[in-house]
Amino acid sequence: MQPLRIALAQIAPRLGDLEANLARHHELLAEARADGAGLVVFPELGLTGYQLQDLAAEVAIRLDDPRLARFVAATGGISAVVSFVEESADHRLFIAAALVEDGEIRHVHRKVYLPTYGLFDERRFYAPGGVLRAAPSRLGVGVGLAVCEDFWHVSTPQLLALGGAQLLINVSSSPGRDLAATNEVGLGTATSWRTLMRTYAQLTTSFVVFCNRVGVDESISFWGGSEVIAPSGAALFSAPMFDEGLFSVDVDLADVRRERIALPLLRDERPELVVREWRRLVAERAGLAPDSTADVGAPSPHDDERRASADAGAVATEP
Amino acid sequence: MFVLPDELAIDTAVARRVIGAFIRGQIQQAGFDRTVVGLSGGVDSALVAFLVAEAIGAERLLCVLMPYRTSSPASRGDAEEVVRRLGCASEVVDISPMVDGFFGRDGAAGAAGPEGLDASPLRRGNLMARMRMSTLYDRSVTWGGLVVGTGNKTESLIGYTTLFGDSACAFNPIGDLYKSQVRQVSADIGVPEAIIRKAPSADLWPGQTDETEAGFTYHDLDRLLFWRIDKRRSVDEMVAMGFDRATVERVDRMVATSEFKRQVPPIAKLGPRTAGVDYLYPRRRPGSARG
Numbered sequence: 001m002q003p004l005r006i007a008l009a010q011i012a013p014r015l016g017d018l019e020a021n022l023a024r025h026h027e028l029l030a031e032a033r034a035d036g037a038g039l040v041v042f043p044e045l046g047l048t049g050y051q052l053q054d055l056a057a058e059v060a061i062r063l064d065d066p067r068l069a070r071f072v073a074a075t076g077g078i079s080a081v082v083s084f085v086e087e088s089a090d091h092r093l094f095i096a097a098a099l100v101e102d103g104e105i106r107h108v109h110r111k112v113y114l115p116t117y118g119l120f121d122e123r124r125f126y127a128p129g130g131v132l133r134a135a136p137s138r139l140g141v142g143v144g145l146a147v148c149e150d151f152w153h154v155s156t157p158q159l160l161a162l163g164g165a166q167l168l169i170n171v172s173s174s175p176g177r178d179l180a181a182t183n184e185v186g187l188g189t190a191t192s193w194r195t196l197m198r199t200y201a202q203l204t205t206s207f208v209v210f211c212n213r214v215g216v217d218e219s220i221s222f223w224g225g226s227e228v229i230a231p232s233g234a235a236l237f238s239a240p241m242f243d244e245g246l247f248s249v250d251v252d253l254a255d256v257r258r259e260r261i262a263l264p265l266l267r268d269e270r271p272e273l274v275v276r277e278w279r280r281l282v283a284e285r286a287g288l289a290p291d292s293t294a295d296v297g298a299p300s301p302h303d304d305e306r307r308a309s310a311d312a313g314a315v316a317t318e319p
Numbered sequence: 320m321f322v323l324p325d326e327l328a329i330d331t332a333v334a335r336r337v338i339g340a341f342i343r344g345q346i347q348q349a350g351f352d353r354t355v356v357g358l359s360g361g362v363d364s365a366l367v368a369f370l371v372a373e374a375i376g377a378e379r380l381l382c383v384l385m386p387y388r389t390s391s392p393a394s395r396g397d398a399e400e401v402v403r404r405l406g407c408a409s410e411v412v413d414i415s416p417m418v419d420g421f422f423g424r425d426g427a428a429g430a431a432g433p434e435g436l437d438a439s440p441l442r443r444g445n446l447m448a449r450m451r452m453s454t455l456y457d458r459s460v461t462w463g464g465l466v467v468g469t470g471n472k473t474e475s476l477i478g479y480t481t482l483f484g485d486s487a488c489a490f491n492p493i494g495d496l497y498k499s500q501v502r503q504v505s506a507d508i509g510v511p512e513a514i515i516r517k518a519p520s521a522d523l524w525p526g527q528t529d530e531t532e533a534g535f536t537y538h539d540l541d542r543l544l545f546w547r548i549d550k551r552r553s554v555d556e557m558v559a560m561g562f563d564r565a566t567v568e569r570v571d572r573m574v575a576t577s578e579f580k581r582q583v584p585p586i587a588k589l590g591p592r593t594a595g596v597d598y599l600y601p602r603r604r605p606g607s608a609r610g
Contacts, residue, residue, distance in 0.1 A: 015348075016604040053599040176337060179329035186330030216344035218601050221337045242336050 002253035007032035012215025015049030043213035050173035051217035060087035107135030109145035134165035161204035176223030202233030231259035350608030353464030360394030448484025465489035478577020
């Protein structure tokens with residue numbers, strides 16, 4: 001039995017108010033500690049709010065910022081995941097999530113996938129992270145951090161799990177939308193996320209921890225519904241949608257071993273095959289190799305002959 | 320009570336939850352704790368009044384009834400019924416002197432001059448909507464509340480609104496609900512059935528209804544807009560689904576020609592940072608609330 005109490009801080013950050021949000025983080029960290037939690041998870045941009053636009057540069061902090069340092073110093077004997085706008089030495093802004101524990105920053109994950117479509121405009125304001133690494137932790141298992149959209153790319157949980165994570169933590173500011181009555185829990189966004197997390201937990205045979213904020217920034221409402229999913233894919237806990245709160249969930253980390261012995265999916269992964277196929281796709285996309293999946297008539301600089309015959313074929317099929 | 324197209328049915332509990340938090344967030348972030356709603360007697364403003372009362376309490380809501388002298392007495396009665404049910408503060412402001420003072424009345428010219436006596440229904444309707452807007456924004460000061468918008472998604476998309484008139488507001492809780500969905504949520508929250516059931520009308524002249532004026536029913540129009548816009552179906556795909564091509568094309572034109580009504584007016588880009596172009600801040604941020 002490796003018991004761990006996880007506290008999910010499903011909060012409504014105040015937009016652009018770093019001081020107020022830091023104070024709230026300190027309160028909840030203390031509350032989680034008093035409740036016996038070993039890990040407390042705060043949502044994406046919990047220190048700043050989400051819809052920052054040009055405010056991002058004004059609330060951005062360096063990793064050595066004294067305000068962050070005071071929070072980090074408060075993590076003796078406990079682990080926390082906290083998220084903020086990180087400014088790098090060369091003044092790029094990242095949406096960052098940091099694993100902090102025992103008074104140290106153990107790992108910083110910079111959001112890799114920045115949605116810039118639909119209601120999202122992240123790439124305009126932020127630089128994308130370029131690293132996906134699991135990190136060791138005082139919890140005795142590897143931790144894989146991801147931020148919101150990172151989990152809408154299937155390679156993220158897979159790379160983190162293969163890299164040693166047994167606990168996948170996604171922190172989110174997910175805007176709720178699509179209220180069609182046919183949705184499982186009345187919200188399309190929630191239905192999609194719940195499907196993803198159960199699938200990832202099962203396929204990576206890892207715990208998945210999801211902490212999503214609540215509250216309203218401008219037009220958008222964040223739906224909460226934070227969850228902890230067991231390595232079997234079963235939901236251990238689902239927080240209520242839209243309610244603010246600090247929710248505790250007890251897990252047995254030994255479930256990872258049990259699941260992986262019974263279902264050795266990670267053992268059977270074929271990274272050498274995957275990387276070979278990825279290399280081929282990268283070469284084809286770069287025009288360095290013939291595109292094996294191109295539509296008929298699509299331009300392919302290294303395959304003029306094939307293109308010509310495909311064009312002729314297309315003409316021949318016309319009535 | 321009404322026919323709700325299957326594809327438009329929403330989870331009303333979630334909708335009320337999201338809208339309630341939205342309303343509370345908007346007024347808190349602006350530093351207000353009260354709201355003003357212009358109540359016409361129709362289902363849109365009735366629903367907004369119910370939603371506001373549910374979100375922040377009826378005691379923080381002022382409903383303003385703003386009839387013109389030709390407005391339907393039945394509408395007035397329906398609006399009064401909403402006020403009775405909610406137990407909120409209310410006030411009647413007769414806009415007739417404002418409108419007649421401009422266009423004139425009974426052969427006596429108003430501020431617009433003699434020509435104003437022959438103003439078209441469009442001009443008169445627009446002025447009425449703008450006089451109501453002016454009244455609400457004045458009451459926003461005296462009551463100390465934010466003006467809540469009552470326009471629905473259907474009328475916004477086809478442009479059946481008056482710019483800086485009924486579309487003017489501090490925030491709009493129902494602007495992403497089609498008319499059919501407004502009715503669905505209204506039925507759920509307890510808006511009087513007579514209000515949900517009656518034919519929607521701008522009430523600019525006796526007997527006017529939206530549906531006879533537009534030439535199609537909200538049921539069909541909502542479905543058309545939902546598939547065309549939310550579900551991104553092409554005209555050909557719409558026709559294959561059974562929609563009439565001429566109707567789809569006509570609605571397409573209404574949507575395109577009213578694009579300007581749904582957007583902030585463009586500013587000529589000259590300086591290094593221009594509001595709405597490359598000066599992009601959230602409306603609500605530290606320091607933005609009324610002190």
